[in-house]
Amino acid sequence: MLPSILSKSRNEPLLARDRRRLCRLLCSSLRTATDLQLTNAAAAASSPPSSNSHIASSPNSYHHYTSVLQSCVASRSLGTGRQLHGRLLVSGLGPDTVLATKLVDLYAACGLVGHARRLFDGMPKRNVFLWNVLIRAYARDGPHEVAIQLYRGMVDYGVEPDNFTYPLALKACAALLDLETGREVHERVLGTHWGEDMFVCAGLVDMYAKCGCVDDARAVFDRIRVRDSVVWNSMIAAYGQNGRPMEALSLCRDMAANGVGPTIATLVSTISAAADAAALPRGRELHGFGWRRGFDRQDKLKTSLVDMYAKSGWVQVARVLFEQLMKRELVSWNAMICGYGMHGHFDEALKLFNKMRVEAQVTPDNITFVGVLSACNHGGMVKEAKEFFGLMVDVYSIKPTVQHFTCLVDVLGHAGRFEEAYDLIKGMPMQPDSGIWGALLNGCKIHKNVELGELALQKLIELEPEDAGNYVLLSNIYAQSGKWEKAARVRKLMTNRGLKKIIGCSWIELKGKTHGFLVGDASHPRSAEIYEELERLEGLMSDAGYMPDTMPVFHDVGDDEKRNMMRSHSERLAIAFGLISTPSGTKLLVTKNLRVCEDCHVVIKLISQIVQREIIIRDVNRYHHFVNGECSCKDYW
DNA sequence: CAACTATACA
Structure with missing residues (x-):
């Protein structure tokens, strides 16, 4: 009869004899003073005043027994839990699913999944709680495949998954990027009422x-x-994580309009979306909102702000926030280092990297090295890049990814060291991807290496035949070296394949409103003033000796027309609009969907000098920070 | 017993 003690239903009164037995069991397993203190404190904490608190606090009840175990889970008192487990086994107090669930939970929480699994496997009867607790352990800490195996096993075993099981199984699918299983789970959900x-x-x-x-x-x-807020947050994060930051931002507005208040998770996701969209005014608004709610004191939010300010060109503000962090986690270091790197402050990036390793004793990861290598890259530091690559592999035993190789190829390409770059590509342990060939092609463009450029393009077309940008780049290489027929042939190849060059578009955000411009755009209400301003600036520029460079325009059109096309490039329109709409001295941030062309780069440098403004262009792949006639990219991009 | 939250090459 004893084994049945523990499987009595919760509300059934225990026999006096059972109670005595249980009490003895419990007391003998809690002999040490520390354990007792721990248990008492935890038991007190786990029984808040409620209608049945008198039951939970009664020392002889089954409830007390389970609550002690529960408190072990809460306080991770493995020792006490194991003793209890031992006693249960010795006394033949058998397999009660409620107690087993708590033990499985305890073992899993303390990192002893093996123990949890053995206990689970030994249970003759498994209810949905027991399955869920074990699945949770694997869904949270991995291996995630096991969580999915268990989910399947549960179905085969004849236990119907419930509203707790599905989120866990889906979490495992998400971690494994296992869309197929995810859809399978979705199918199953649709057959139940849990779809609601x-x-x-x-x-x-x-x-x-x-x-x-x-x-x-x-x-x-x-x-x-x-x-609820979590569902909104999930959807906002979904847009953010998939390169659709504008939709994330607008969904945040919808959320507020639907009367659901943003939480810290909302802000973190939305601020990171604002960072990706380079929507500084919006980001500052969110910063203010978080500040009023007192969220901004939390490191997670602050780290997203570090990233946002860095990506919006306010690296110094980012640094101040970074310094304010209570505890600098790996991600915070990474965000700051990458922030410096993308703006071309490679010395600051490297200083910070050393501070991180030496002073803070934080171990860098592969992302840190992507940041460091790209910083070297922007500074043209070939030797250092190689050294850091070595440090990563030899000292930190980090397996280089294709991204690290891309950085190396890029730095070598920039320096014109094509043989080394090409050898590196040939010796890579993985298949070179479009990023690799793109980096090489970029180098070829800078150094007018037509031969290797052709090869890189060949590979690029194989890998991404739909990307018109590749054709444009090669055509530019030809045009720069005066090979106009070849340039035209590439262009023709492109149109024959039905590919269109993406139209250049730039935007600038002022007072929370986004103003977008296409090439030659005249649709803006202040268009006349914008072109007037551009003309005024051009006059000042030619006084300074500026001659437009029409090389990058590969169309077979007359020089005048080329000039007109150049002078109405979208970034110039956005800058001119920014200049006439803001007080003098205001920093401008313009985002562009393509790369900045050579001539615009020269022009913007001059503009920054003439009007004495800091202008930041966020390219499709990097930042150009124009100050007083100079660009942070040092003309390498 | 459950869902959401920051960093990365070209």
Whole structure:
């Protein structure tokens, strides 16, 4: 009869004899003073005043027994838990699923998944709680494949997954980027009534988002009737993580309009979206909002602000916030180092990197090295880049990824060391991707290496035949070396394949409103003033000896027309608009969907000198920080 | 027993 003690239903009164037995068991396992203190404190904490608190606090009840175990879970008192487990085994107090669930939970929480698994495997009967607790352990700490195996095992075992199981299984799918299984889980959910459950839907949204299917995520999101902040956050993060920051920002507005208050998670996701969209005014607004709520004291929010300010050109502000962090985590260091790197402050980036390793004793990861290598890159530091690469591999035993190789190829290409770059590519342990060939092609463009440029383009076309930018780049290489027929042939090849050059577009955000400009755009209400300003500046520039360089325009058109096309490049329109709409001295940030052309680069340098303004252009792949006639890229980009 | 939150090459 004893084994049945522990499987009595919770509300059934225990027999006096059972109670005595349990009490003895419990007391004998809690002999040490520390354990006792721990347990008492934890038990007190886990029984808040409630209608049945008298039951929980009664020392002889089954509730007390389970609550002691519960408190072990809460305080991770492995010792006490193991003793209890031992006693249970010795006394033949058998397999009660409630107690087993708590033990499995305890072992998993203390990192002893093996123990948890053995206990689980030994249970003759498994209910949904037991499955969930074990799946949770694997869904949280991995290996995630096991979580999915268990989910499948549970179905085979005949236990129906519930509203707790699905989010866990989906979390594992998300971690593995296993879209196929994710869809399978979704299918199953649709066959039940759990499709209405907010937790399950949040799990689905997140799973689709992590697997890159934002629109599937949105479809699930749209069908949810009542949405709490977490579901909104999941969807906002979905856009942010999939390169659609503008939609993330607008969804945050929708969330507020729907009366759901932003939480710290909302702000972190949205601020990071603002960073990616280089939407500084919006980011500052969010910063202010977080400040009023007192969220900005939290390191996670502050780190997202570090990233946002750095990406919006305010590296110094980012640094101040970085210094204010209570504890500088790896991500914070990475954000700051990459922030310096992308603006060309390679000396600051390297100083910070050393501070991180030596003073703060934080171990860098592969992302840190991407930042450091790209910083070397922007500074043209070949020797240092190689050294850091060696440091990464030899000292930190970090396996280089294709991104690290891309940085090296890029720095070598910039320096015109094509043989080394090409050898490096040939010796890479992985297949070179489009980034690698793109970096090489970029170097070829700078040094007018037509031969290797052709090869790189060949590879690029194989890898991404749909990308018109590749054709444009090669055509520019030809044009720069005066090979006009070849330039035209590439252009023709491009049109024959039905590819269109992406139209250049730049935007600038002023007072929370985004103003976008296309090439030759005359649609802006202040268009006349914008062109007037450009003309005024051109006059001042030719006084300074500026001659337009029309080389990059590869169309077969007359010089005058080329000039006109150049002078109405979208970034110039955006800058002119910024100049006439802001007080003198205001820093301008312009974002562009393509690369800045050579002539615009020269022009913007001159403008920054003439009007004495800091102008930041955020290219499709880097920043140009123009101050007093100089650019942070030192004309290498 | 459950869902969301920062960093990265070209």
